[in-house]
Amino acid sequence: MKTGGYVKTHRRGSKEFVSNALRDTQEVAQSVVRCARPHRDRAFVLALNGELGAGKTQVAKAISRAFGVERVIQSPTFVIMKSYPLSHPLFSVLYHFDWYRITSKAEIDGLGWGAITQNPKAFVVVEWAENCEPALPSTTLYMNIEVVSTTQRRITLF
Numbered sequence: 660m661k662t663g664g665y666v667k668t669h670r671r672g673s674k675e676f677v678s679n680a681l682r683d684t685q686e687v688a689q690s691v692v693r694c695a696r697p698h699r700d701r702a703f704v705l706a707l708n709g710e711l712g713a714g715k716t717q718v719a720k721a722i723s724r725a726f727g728v729e730r731v732i733q734s735p736t737f738v739i740m741k742s743y744p745l746s747h748p749l750f751s752v753l754y755h756f757d758w759y760r761i762t763s764k765a766e767i768d769g770l771g772w773g774a775i776t777q778n779p780k781a782f783v784v785v786e787w788a789e790n791c792e793p794a795l796p797s798t799t800l801y802m803n804i805e806v807v808s809t810t811q812r813r814i815t816l817f
Contacts, residue, residue: 706785
């Protein structure tokens with residue numbers, strides 16, 4: 660994968676990317692889709708963490724485009740969750756959550772979180788995942804997006 664900066668692999672298997680433009684961030688997101696494989700008995704969950712304006716929604720948009728979703732993707736801040744049917748050989752549905760306003764696991768459970776995360780055909784993207792991290796499955800892939808400057812981001816996958 661080409662990015663605007665460097666790719667660095669850390670000892671614990673994490674990878675760090677430097678994005679110098681939105682296009683670089685989108686390439687990282689699209690590579691996650693290309694590499695994603697369903698788990699035997701649970702959804703593929705990508706947890707997005709980063710400050711306001713870091714690019715979490717841009718990552719979700721890039722993921723939806725990589726899956727061929729043609730609808731306009733917006734952060735589901737007020738509805739908390741949106742779902743999109745997929746025509747993909749490995750995944751049949753994309754769930755996009757925004758936990759910015761979440762304060763308890765009960766709120767997430769009320770949206771069917773348990774059933775969603777047990778669906779091996781589901782690809783789940785969670786913005787503001789740190790707001791209820793204990794609810795995330797142990798197989799979750801984390802993407803931390805750190806703002807370095809107005810155009811540069813440090814993206815760590817682990």
